[in-house]
Amino acid sequence: MKARVFVTLKNGVLDPQGKAIGHALNGLGFGEVGEVRQGKVIDLELAETSAEAARSRIKEMCEKLLANTVIEKYEIDLRN
Amino acid sequence: MKARVFVTLKNGVLDPQGKAIGHALNGLGFGEVGEVRQGKVIDLELAETSAEAARSRIKEMCEKLLANTVIEKYEIDLRN
Numbered sequence: 001m002k003a004r005v006f007v008t009l010k011n012g013v014l015d016p017q018g019k020a021i022g023h024a025l026n027g028l029g030f031g032e033v034g035e036v037r038q039g040k041v042i043d044l045e046l047a048e049t050s051a052e053a054a055r056s057r058i059k060e061m062c063e064k065l066l067a068n069t070v071i072e073k074y075e076i077d078l079r080n
Numbered sequence: 081m082k083a084r085v086f087v088t089l090k091n092g093v094l095d096p097q098g099k100a101i102g103h104a105l106n107g108l109g110f111g112e113v114g115e116v117r118q119g120k121v122i123d124l125e126l127a128e129t130s131a132e133a134a135r136s137r138i139k140e141m142c143e144k145l146l147a148n149t150v151i152e153k154y155e156i157d158l159r160n
Binding site: 006008018021024025028030031032033034035036037038039040041042043044045046047048057060061064065066 | 086088098101104105108110111112113114115116117118119120121122123124125126127128137140141144145146
Protein backbone atom coordinates (compact mmCIF):
# COMPACT_ATOMS: atom_id res chain seq x y z
CA MET A 1 0.00 0.00 0.00
CA LYS A 2 1.17 3.52 -0.76
CA ALA A 3 0.54 6.54 1.36
CA ARG A 4 1.20 10.22 0.99
CA VAL A 5 1.69 12.33 4.09
CA PHE A 6 1.52 16.13 4.02
CA VAL A 7 3.27 18.01 6.80
CA THR A 8 2.49 21.72 6.85
CA LEU A 9 2.84 24.52 9.37
CA LYS A 10 -0.22 25.14 11.51
CA ASN A 11 -2.29 28.20 10.69
CA GLY A 12 -0.91 31.17 12.52
CA VAL A 13 2.66 29.90 12.51
CA LEU A 14 4.91 32.23 10.53
CA ASP A 15 6.16 30.67 7.27
CA PRO A 16 9.13 32.69 5.98
CA GLN A 17 9.87 30.18 3.23
CA GLY A 18 6.33 30.47 1.89
CA LYS A 19 6.58 34.26 2.09
CA ALA A 20 9.83 34.18 0.09
CA ILE A 21 8.22 32.05 -2.61
CA GLY A 22 5.25 34.44 -2.75
CA HIS A 23 7.52 37.47 -3.13
CA ALA A 24 9.57 35.75 -5.81
CA LEU A 25 6.43 34.83 -7.76
CA ASN A 26 5.08 38.38 -7.52
CA GLY A 27 8.41 39.68 -8.72
CA LEU A 28 8.39 37.31 -11.67
CA GLY A 29 5.10 38.78 -12.87
CA PHE A 30 2.66 36.47 -11.12
CA GLY A 31 0.80 39.27 -9.39
CA GLU A 32 -2.31 37.13 -8.88
CA VAL A 33 -0.56 35.06 -6.22
CA GLY A 34 -1.67 35.84 -2.69
CA GLU A 35 -0.68 33.83 0.36
CA VAL A 36 1.80 31.00 -0.12
CA ARG A 37 2.56 28.29 2.43
CA GLN A 38 5.23 25.68 2.03
CA GLY A 39 5.32 22.21 3.53
CA LYS A 40 6.67 18.72 3.06
CA VAL A 41 5.23 15.72 1.32
CA ILE A 42 6.42 12.24 2.22
CA ASP A 43 5.54 9.24 0.04
CA LEU A 44 5.68 5.94 1.88
CA GLU A 45 5.49 2.37 0.69
CA LEU A 46 4.02 0.08 3.34
CA ALA A 47 3.82 -3.69 3.68
CA GLU A 48 0.49 -3.17 5.48
CA THR A 49 -2.64 -4.12 3.49
CA SER A 50 -5.48 -2.98 5.76
CA ALA A 51 -6.27 0.70 5.27
CA GLU A 52 -7.37 1.17 8.84
CA ALA A 53 -4.23 -0.39 10.31
CA ALA A 54 -2.05 1.55 7.89
CA ARG A 55 -3.66 4.84 8.85
CA SER A 56 -3.15 4.26 12.55
CA ARG A 57 0.50 3.24 12.02
CA ILE A 58 1.18 6.31 9.87
CA LYS A 59 -0.43 8.49 12.51
CA GLU A 60 2.04 7.06 14.98
CA MET A 61 4.94 7.78 12.58
CA CYS A 62 3.80 11.37 12.22
CA GLU A 63 3.58 11.89 15.97
CA LYS A 64 6.97 10.26 16.61
CA LEU A 65 9.09 11.44 13.70
CA LEU A 66 7.56 13.04 10.64
CA ALA A 67 5.87 16.10 12.11
CA ASN A 68 6.73 18.50 14.89
CA THR A 69 3.21 18.63 16.30
CA VAL A 70 3.91 21.81 18.25
CA ILE A 71 3.99 23.86 15.07
CA GLU A 72 3.04 21.42 12.29
CA LYS A 73 -0.07 19.55 11.28
CA TYR A 74 -0.28 16.49 9.08
CA GLU A 75 -2.71 14.88 6.66
CA ILE A 76 -2.64 11.27 5.55
CA ASP A 77 -3.73 10.22 2.07
CA LEU A 78 -3.85 6.46 1.42
CA ARG A 79 -3.59 4.94 -2.06
CA ASN A 80 -3.44 1.26 -2.83
CA MET B 81 -8.99 29.93 -5.89
CA LYS B 82 -6.62 27.70 -3.95
CA ALA B 83 -4.11 25.35 -5.46
CA ARG B 84 -1.73 22.79 -4.07
CA VAL B 85 1.46 22.02 -5.97
CA PHE B 86 3.56 18.93 -5.27
CA VAL B 87 7.20 19.02 -6.27
CA THR B 88 8.95 15.67 -6.01
CA LEU B 89 12.14 14.16 -7.35
CA LYS B 90 11.76 12.28 -10.62
CA ASN B 91 11.86 8.51 -10.45
CA GLY B 92 15.43 7.33 -10.64
CA VAL B 93 16.85 10.44 -8.99
CA LEU B 94 18.53 9.55 -5.71
CA ASP B 95 16.65 10.88 -2.67
CA PRO B 96 18.97 10.81 0.37
CA GLN B 97 16.49 12.68 2.54
CA GLY B 98 13.80 10.10 1.83
CA LYS B 99 16.27 7.31 2.53
CA ALA B 100 17.16 8.90 5.87
CA ILE B 101 13.49 9.09 6.85
CA GLY B 102 13.02 5.44 5.86
CA HIS B 103 15.98 4.33 7.96
CA ALA B 104 14.80 6.38 10.92
CA LEU B 105 11.29 4.87 10.68
CA ASN B 106 12.70 1.33 10.45
CA GLY B 107 14.86 2.05 13.48
CA LEU B 108 11.87 3.31 15.45
CA GLY B 109 10.09 -0.02 14.98
CA PHE B 110 8.19 0.72 11.77
CA GLY B 111 9.62 -2.26 9.90
CA GLU B 112 6.74 -2.31 7.41
CA VAL B 113 8.00 0.86 5.76
CA GLY B 114 9.66 0.29 2.39
CA GLU B 115 10.70 3.03 0.02
CA VAL B 116 10.29 6.62 1.19
CA ARG B 117 10.50 9.70 -1.04
CA GLN B 118 10.38 13.24 0.19
CA GLY B 119 9.19 16.29 -1.66
CA LYS B 120 7.71 19.74 -1.24
CA VAL B 121 4.14 20.90 -1.13
CA ILE B 122 3.28 24.51 -1.94
CA ASP B 123 -0.16 25.93 -1.17
CA LEU B 124 -1.04 28.96 -3.27
CA GLU B 125 -3.88 31.42 -3.08
CA LEU B 126 -4.74 32.87 -6.49
CA ALA B 127 -6.90 35.77 -7.61
CA GLU B 128 -7.68 33.73 -10.76
CA THR B 129 -11.18 32.26 -10.96
CA SER B 130 -11.04 30.13 -14.10
CA ALA B 131 -9.62 26.68 -13.41
CA GLU B 132 -8.12 26.36 -16.85
CA ALA B 133 -6.35 29.72 -16.71
CA ALA B 134 -5.15 29.02 -13.17
CA ARG B 135 -3.70 25.67 -14.19
CA SER B 136 -1.75 27.15 -17.07
CA ARG B 137 -0.41 29.99 -14.90
CA ILE B 138 0.67 27.57 -12.17
CA LYS B 139 2.38 25.41 -14.78
CA GLU B 140 4.35 28.47 -15.80
CA MET B 141 5.27 29.17 -12.13
CA CYS B 142 6.49 25.59 -11.74
CA GLU B 143 8.66 25.79 -14.85
CA LYS B 144 10.09 29.18 -13.90
CA LEU B 145 10.55 28.94 -10.15
CA LEU B 146 8.93 26.20 -8.13
CA ALA B 147 10.49 23.09 -9.64
CA ASN B 148 13.89 22.25 -11.01
CA THR B 149 12.57 20.34 -13.99
CA VAL B 150 15.92 18.66 -14.63
CA ILE B 151 15.48 16.47 -11.56
CA GLU B 152 11.99 17.28 -10.24
CA LYS B 153 8.46 16.72 -11.43
CA TYR B 154 5.36 18.56 -10.32
CA GLU B 155 1.63 17.92 -9.91
CA ILE B 156 -1.05 20.59 -9.67
CA ASP B 157 -4.16 20.10 -7.58
CA LEU B 158 -6.80 22.84 -7.84
CA ARG B 159 -9.38 23.51 -5.12
CA ASN B 160 -11.88 26.34 -5.14
